Amino acid sequence: MLNMRPYEKEAVRLAIGRAFSLKPRYSNYYGRQLEEGDDYVETDSSLVLRKKEGDFYRIYIMSVSQADVVDILKKLPGVNVLNIPAKNDISEWRTLMQSAGFDMISMYERYYYKKVKERKNAQTINYATQEQTEVIYALFQNHFSSYTDYLPAKDELAGLVEQGNVIVNYSEGQVCGAFVYELEGRKCYLRAWYDSGENGLKLLFDVYCIMHLKNISYAYFWVNSTNTNVKKIHELLGAVPDGLKDYTFIKK
The missing domain is CATH 3.40.630 (Aminopeptidase)
Known part of the structure; x- marks a missing residue:
């Protein structure tokens, strides 16, 4: 006992x-x-x-x-x-x-950008509003795992929205994507990103613009080792792994 x-x-x-x-x-x-x-x-x-x-x-x-x-x-x-x-x-x-x-269910790798390249974004950066918190929360819950992805709880997400740390993308007037980032001094933590829109890279480039406005060039993030498409996108844009891995085990 x-x-x-x-x-x-x-x-x-x-x-x-x-x-x-x-x-x-x-x-x-x-x-x-x-x-x-x-x-x-x-x-x-x-x-x-x-x-x-x-x-x-x-x-x-x-x-x-x-x-x-x-x-x-x-x-x-x-x-x-x-x-x-x-x-x-x-x-x-x-x-x-x-x-x-316990069974192992995932292995994530940490990547970083030592110097994010400045990108001229001709489109408006759309900051999330409190009214969109439920939609964004559902978007992440439906496409990620709470066990492995360290998703923000609903109240934490609302706080991040209030702080201006969540941006969104639209398709036909509806939220189709969201990006959560957190500024940590001279670093930017790219915490969660999902976008089903045709211009899927818009939110990532929006974050780049925000970083340059705040004079921040270093960013890091975690990605599932099996998510080869996302890894390739980031690698093409200059991200590299730093060798740290996060193994998730579960017992039900």
């Missing part, structure tokens, strides 16, 4: 401190904050954090014992998704995940 504990800010902070002090051999935790609705399991050897994302949990672990953390992961209720970002071989992680009953 798992001793699942509901999120409590100070208790989680102390648990994370204890886990780090053990110098964990297995860890995919990078500082993600928990909140109400999340939970965790702590033992002498492991800390497993579960962050609620819609109808599943995103899992973060820190452990010095494969046997202990496998035992915890096996017993987790519900749908649980765990990501392993790595540049090196993950065979040890694969063994751990398989032992815990």
